[in-house]
Amino acid sequence: MLASALDGxxxxxxxxxxxxxxxxxxxxxxxxxxxxxxxxxxANIAAKAFSRISWPAYGVLIITGFWNVATFxxxxxxxxxxxxxGIKLTVVxxxxxxxxxxxxxxxxxxxxxxxxxxxxxxxxxxxxxxFLAG
Numbered sequence: 001m002l003a004s005a006l007d008g009x010x011x012x013x014x015x016x017x018x019x020x021x022x023x024x025x026x027x028x029x030x031x032x033x034x035x036x037x038x039x040x041x042x043a044n045i046a047a048k049a050f051s052r053i054s055w056p057a058y059g060v061l062i063i064t065g066f067w068n069v070a071t072f073x074x075x076x077x078x079x080x081x082x083x084x085x086g087i088k089l090t091v092v093x094x095x096x097x098x099x100x101x102x103x104x105x106x107x108x109x110x111x112x113x114x115x116x117x118x119x120x121x122x123x124x125x126x127x128x129x130x131f132l133a134g
Contacts, residue, residue: 007071014064018129020057022122024050025099029119051103058096065092081132088128095121 003011028050035043069085095118102114 010064010067010071013060014068017057017060017064018126021054021061021095022119022126024054024057025115025119025122029115047103054099058099062092065089084128084132088125088132091121091125091128095125 002008028047031046032043035046074082098114098121099118102111102118105111105114
């Protein structure tokens with residue numbers, strides 16, 4: 001059975017935003033060492049450019065995530081599904097907050113710490129979403 005047009009649009013937007021938010025963090029993390037070698041400030045320029053697409057993607061994830069949940073009849077979901085959803089929502093918040101703190105970090109060590117927390121929590125969120133989708 002095919003998804004309705006609206007379901008297809010909603011899920012496509014959610015997956016596209018996740019590829020940008022999650023995949024982009026891992027891609028940028030892999031590029032940073034080379035960018036640092038390309039000259040002073042190059043990594044920061046790339047990070048700022050990424051933030052212009054990553055933060056809107058995070059916003060789309062939040063909106064489509066709530067839209068996804070709104071499509072479920074919560075009376076017909078299991079308790080484990082609801083628990084995983086609660087964990088996912090918490091980890092989504094951790095990912096966003098830690099990404100924000102990463103952008104404000106004053107030392108390379110703090111930037112690395114908060115960036116790794118954001119990337120790891122983003123990946124965990126993605127995995128939990130796959131389990132919730134069934």
